[in-house]
Each structure stands twice: as C-alpha cells, then as structure tokens.
Amino acid sequence: MQKLGLMAKMDEKKYMKIAADIRNLVADLVEKGTHQDIAKITRFVAKKFGLNERLVNYTHIEARNKLNEFKFRKIPYKDRVLFISHCLRNSTKCKAPIGDEGLECKRCGKCQIKKILELADELNYRKAFIVPGGSMVFKIMQKYKPKAVVGVACHAELNMGIDKASEYGIPSQAVMLLREGCKDTAVNLDEVVEKMSLIEENGTNALENKTPKKLN
Numbered sequence: 250m251q252k253l254g255l256m257a258k259m260d261e262k263k264y265m266k267i268a269a270d271i272r273n274l275v276a277d278l279v280e281k282g283t284h285q286d287i288a289k290i291t292r293f294v295a296k297k298f299g300l301n302e303r304l305v306n307y308t309h310i311e312a313r314n315k316l317n318e319f320k321f322r323k324i325p326y327k328d329r330v331l332f333i334s335h336c337l338r339n340s341t342k343c344k345a346p347i348g349d350e351g352l353e354c355k356r357c358g359k360c361q362i363k364k365i366l367e368l369a370d371e372l373n374y375r376k377a378f379i380v381p382g383g384s385m386v387f388k389i390m391q392k393y394k395p396k397a398v399v400g401v402a403c404h405a406e407l408n409m410g411i412d413k414a415s416e417y418g419i420p421s422q423a424v425m426l427l428r429e430g431c432k433d434t435a436v437n438l439d440e441v442v443e444k445m446s447l448i449e450e451n452g453t454n455a456l457e458n459k460t461p462k463k464l465n
C-alpha cells in the first residue's frame with residue numbers, strides 16, 4: 250500500500266514537471282503569435298511531447314487560459330470569483346455543511362481547500378465557492394456577476410465553465426486537477442497561486458500586484 254502511495258507521488262511529480270513544460274511552450278507559442286488557435290496549439294504541443302490523453306486535455310485548457318490571460322489580468326482581484334470543485338474535500342473527515350451556494354468550508358485544514366481559500370482572502374478575491382458542478386456555478390455567476398473567474402476542477406467541468414464564462418464575456422483562468430476522480434482529488438497548489446495572482450504588470454491594477462506566499 251505504501252509502495253502504491255509512493256508511486257502515485259512520483260507520477261504526480263512527473264506530471265507537474267511535464268505540465269510546467271507544457272505551460273512554457275503554450276505561453277511561447279501564444280506570445281510569439283505563431284499560434285492563436287486552441288486546436289492548433291494543442292496538436293502542436295501534443296505532437297512535440299508525445300502526450301497521453303490526460304496531458305492533451307491539460308494542454309487544451311492551458312491554451313484556453315493563455316488566450317484569455319490578457320483580458321483576465323486587467324480585472325482587479327476584488328472583482329473576481331473563485332470556483333473550487335468540492336471533490337477536493339477530504340471525503341471522510343470533512344464536517345462542512347452544504348448550503349445553497351456550495352460547501353461551507355470550516356477551514357479545518359484536512360484538505361487543500363483551506364489553503365486555497367486563504368489565498369483568495371489574501372488577494373482580496375470577491376468571493377470563493379466550493380461547488381459540486383456546473384449548474385451551481387452558472388446560478389452563482391448569474392447572481393454575483395463577476396468580471397473574471399478562476400476555476401479549479403477536472404477537465405470536463407473546466408471546459409464547460411470556460412465556455413459559459415466566454416458566453417457571458419467573462420475572462421477566465423482554469424487549473425486542472427492533478428489527481429482526478431469524484432472524491433479526495435488534489436491540485437498543484439503552485440499552479441493555483443500562479444493563475445489566481447495573474448494581474449497586469451503596468452496600469453491601474455499594477456498597484457494590486459502582490460506576490461503571495463507559496464501554498465505547499
């Protein structure tokens with residue numbers, strides 16, 4: 250059992266390394282203007298690294314992130330809303346009740362959600378929600394009308410969320426789970442920090458520019 254846990258950790262480390270390489274290459278392609286099309290970027294990166302399906306999905310999300318980034322950076326933290334998939338909670342130890350707007354986290358520290366919520370507070374995000382899925386996300390978006398959103402979830406949920414946000418003209422950033430499944434999932438916290446803290450480097454919002462502490 251311990252060996253299996255160790256292997257999972259090694260797989261996650263390998264995944265994080267290749268994910269960082271993918272982010273760099275996607276950024277390069279978009280910044281140089283050689284590729285502005287999500288499908289083309291995904292195909293190019295997948296071929297270059299010989300990616301499996303999961304990492305192709307990751308590349309697809311990252312391409313969407315990169316193409317949204319310019320507009321996203323312009324939105325002050327206080328006008329952004331964060332959505333976290335509730336599958337990140339500790340399924341056996343979590344005592345948080347579920348309300349109309351998702352899981353009401355008690356910040357017990359038994360899963361990564363506590364740290365992500367603290368980051369949202371530190372950056373002064375308008376609000377953070379821990380949600381079971383797309384329908385609640387859309388209801389919340391209609392109610393709070395955020396100017397930008399960040400999502401932490403699996404590939405399918407993120408894709409739907411980005412589509413919906415685009416429909417409303419809202420720029421988004423998405424962080425795909427490191428370990429997927431319906432419960433006890435995990436995310437790369439460095440990537441959460443990276444996406445949540447994106448802000449324009451010059452201009453009015455630059456004053457807000459903060460370097461949050463690492464969450465790991």
Ligand code: SF4
Nearest residue numbers: 343354355357358360
């Ligand atoms: S940190 Fe929040 S969501 Fe995670 S287990 Fe504790 S109460 Fe549940």
